[in-house]
Amino acid sequence: MITVLFVGDVVGKIGRDTLLGQLPALKATYKPDLIIVNGENSANGKGITNRVVEEYLKAGVHCITSGNHVFDNREIHSNMGAIAELIRPLNYAARVPGNMVYKTEIKGTTLAVINVLGQVFMPPINHPFDAIDAILESELSDTDIILLDVHAEATSEKKAIALYFAGRVSAVIGTHTHVQTSDACILNHHTAFITDVGMVGARNSILGMASDPVISRFLTGMPERFAPPETDTERILDFSIIEFSPKGNATHIEAHHLII
Numbered sequence: 001m002i003t004v005l006f007v008g009d010v011v012g013k014i015g016r017d018t019l020l021g022q023l024p025a026l027k028a029t030y031k032p033d034l035i036i037v038n039g040e041n042s043a044n045g046k047g048i049t050n051r052v053v054e055e056y057l058k059a060g061v062h063c064i065t066s067g068n069h070v071f072d073n074r075e076i077h078s079n080m081g082a083i084a085e086l087i088r089p090l091n092y093a094a095r096v097p098g099n100m101v102y103k104t105e106i107k108g109t110t111l112a113v114i115n116v117l118g119q120v121f122m123p124p125i126n127h128p129f130d131a132i133d134a135i136l137e138s139e140l141s142d143t144d145i146i147l148l149d150v151h152a153e154a155t156s157e158k159k160a161i162a163l164y165f166a167g168r169v170s171a172v173i174g175t176h177t178h179v180q181t182s183d184a185c186i187l188n189h190h191t192a193f194i195t196d197v198g199m200v201g202a203r204n205s206i207l208g209m210a211s212d213p214v215i216s217r218f219l220t221g222m223p224e225r226f227a228p229p230e231t232d233t234e235r236i237l238d239f240s241i242i243e244f245s246p247k248g249n250a251t252h253i254e255a256h257h258l259i260i
Contacts, residue, residue, distance in 0.1 A: 001243050001244070001245065001246075001251070002033050002034070002106050002107060002109060002111070002145065002243070002244045002245075002246065003030060003031060003032045003033050003034075003241065003242070003243050003244075004032060004033065004034045004035075004036065004147065004171075004241070004242045004243075004244070005026060005027075005030055005032035005034070005035045005036070005239060005240075005241060006036045006037075006147075006171075006173050006197055006239060006240045006241075006242060007019060007035070007036065007037040007038065007197070007200060007237075007238075007239045008038060008175065008178070008180065008196070008197040008198035008199045008200055008238035008239060008240075009038045009040065009041050009067075009175050009176065009178055009197075009198075009199045009200070009201075009208070010037060010038065010039055010041060010042045010199070010200045010201065011041045011042075011045055011178070011199055011200065011201030011202070011205075011207075011208025011209070011228050012041065012042070012043075012044055012045045012201060012202075012208060012227070012228030013044070013228065013230075014201050014202045014208075014228055014229065014230075014231075014232055014235060015041070015042065015199070015200040015201035015202075015208060015228070015235075016042055016052065016055065018200050018201070018235040018236075018237055018260055019037065019059075019200050019237070020055065020059050021260075022237055022258075022260065023035075023059050023060060023061075026239070027060060030241055032241070033106045033107070034062050034063070034104070034106060034111065035060060035061045035062050035063075036061075036062065036063045036064075036065060036113060036147065036149075037056060037061050037063075037064050037065070038064075038065045038066065038067065038149060038151070038175045038197075039052065039053070039056060039064040039065070039066060039086075040065075040066040040067040040068070040069045040070045040151070041069060041199075041201075041208065042056075043072075043073050044227055044228065045208060045209055045226060045227050045228045046069045046072040046073075047069050047070065047071065047072030047073035047076065048064070048066070048070060048073060048076055048086070049073050049075055049076060050075060050076060050079055053076075053083055053085070053086055057085055061085070062085060062102075062104065063085055063087065063102040063113045064085055064086045064087070065087055065113065065115045065149040065151070065175070066086070066087065066088050066089065066115060066151070067089065067115070067117060067151030067175065067176055068089075068117055068122060068123060068125075068151065068176075070088050070089075070098075071088075071096075077097060078097075080097040080098035080099070081097050081098055081099060083099070084099060084102065085102060086098070086099065087099050087100055087101065087102050087113065087114070087115050088100060088115065089115045089116050089117040089125070089151060090114055090115065090116050090128070090131040090132065090135060091116050091117055091125050091126040091127065091128050091130075091131040092117075092125065092126070093126065100114065100115075100135070101113070101114055101135070101139060101140070102114075103143070107246065108246070109144045109145060109244075109246045109248075110142070110143045110144045110145070111143070111144065111145040111146075111147070112140050112143045112145070112146050112147070113146075113147045113148075113149070114132070114135060114140070114146065114147070114148050114149070115148070115149040115151065116128040116131055116132060116148065116149075116150055116151065116152075116161075117151050117152065118150060118151065118152025118153060118154060118157045118158065118161075118176075119152075119157070120152065120153060120154035120156070120157045121153040121154055122152065122153055128150070128152075128161060129161065129164060132148065132161070132165060132169075136165075136168060136169070144246065144247065144248040145170045145244050145248045146168075146169040146170050146171075146248075147169070147170060147171045147173065147242075148161075148165065148169050148171065148172045148173070149173050149174075149175055150162075150172055150173070150174050150175070151174075151175045151176045152174065152176055153176060153177065155174075155177075155181070155195050155196075158172070158174040158195050158196075159193075159195065162187060162191065162193040163187065165191070166187040166188040166190060166191040166193075167187075167188045167190045167191060168191075169191060170190070170191060170192065170244055170248050170249065170250050171191060171192040171193070171242055171244075171250055171253070172187075172191060172192070172193045173192075173193075173194060173197055173240065173242075174193075174194060174195045174196040174197065175196060175197060176196070177196045177207075178196070178198065178199035178201075178207040178208055179196060179198060179199075179207070180194075180196060180197060180198030180199075180238045180255055180257050181194060181195040181196045181198075181255075182255070183195050184240065184253045184254060184255045185253070186250050186251070186252075186253065189249065190248075190249040190250060191249075191250060192242045192244075192250035192252075192253040193253070194240055194253065194255055197238055197239065197240050197255065198236070198238025198239075198255070198257060199236060199238055200235070200236060200237050200238060200239075201228060201235065201236060202228060202229045202232035202234075202235060202236075203232065203234040203235055203236045203259060204229070204232055204233075204234060205228065205229055205232065208228055209226045209227065209228055209229075210226070210227060210228060210229040211229075213225060213226055213227075214226060234259055234260070235259070235260040236257070236258070236259060236260070237256075237257075237258040237259075237260055238255070238256065238257050238258075239255075239256050240253060240254065240255050240256070241253070241254050241256070
């Protein structure tokens with residue numbers, strides 16, 4: 001059995017501190033063979049920095065997935081291709097920098113992590129279905145376990161991707177909406193799925209951001225600067241535990257929503 005810990009979108013310093021503070025206990029409890037974190041909101045709510053990547057890797061994170069905000073901090077641009085553990089969505093334009101696949105071997109089983117962006121209610125991006133199809137037929141054709149992070153807004157698009165690729169990938173884990181869903185399941189006796197794994201960040205917030213500017217934007221329609229709250233007494237830690245057989249089929253998925 002191979003156990004994967006997948007942590008939801010980490011939002012800002014509060015999210016990072018929560019994750020790094022709780023990770024030793026999570027490792028002791030679940031003994032994961034692989035730890036994956038969606039880190040695209042890690043730096044003040046938008047993007048990621050070299051220092052944050054180093055913090056995660058030092059804490060024992062193996063792979064950092066991303067999404068539509070991964071390039072919001074320009075300092076990461078020149079290092080995207082040099083950090084094997086940080087991947088960007090497959091369906092950006094080919095000239096966009098960065099690694100698209102994280103590969104490793106665990107207990108003699110080959111494992112890969114990939115990431116795509118959805119198209120519905122999102123900035124313009126290449127077709128995710130085509131991008132996944134292409135890499136499954138080429139670089140990942142002989143990989144035992146394939147985990148796919150679908151960073152998308154629409155629940156229907158995430159489920160459509162999961163059903164289309166059920167049996168061809170081992171897990172489809174939804175990210176981006178920061179609200180954990182209650183639909184964790186195994187599709188076709190092979191593919192673990194959850195529409196959204198959730199987030200790590202301030203509980204008394206709006207999707208991890210300080211609430212007042214967000215509410216003001218809804219009330220007035222005027223531009224506001226969104227950022228995570230600087231302090232919060234309660235934090236959310238959302239994650240999923242997924243178990244796989246050496247042959248690549250998911251045998252178990254469970255979602256956890258902790259209030260810290």
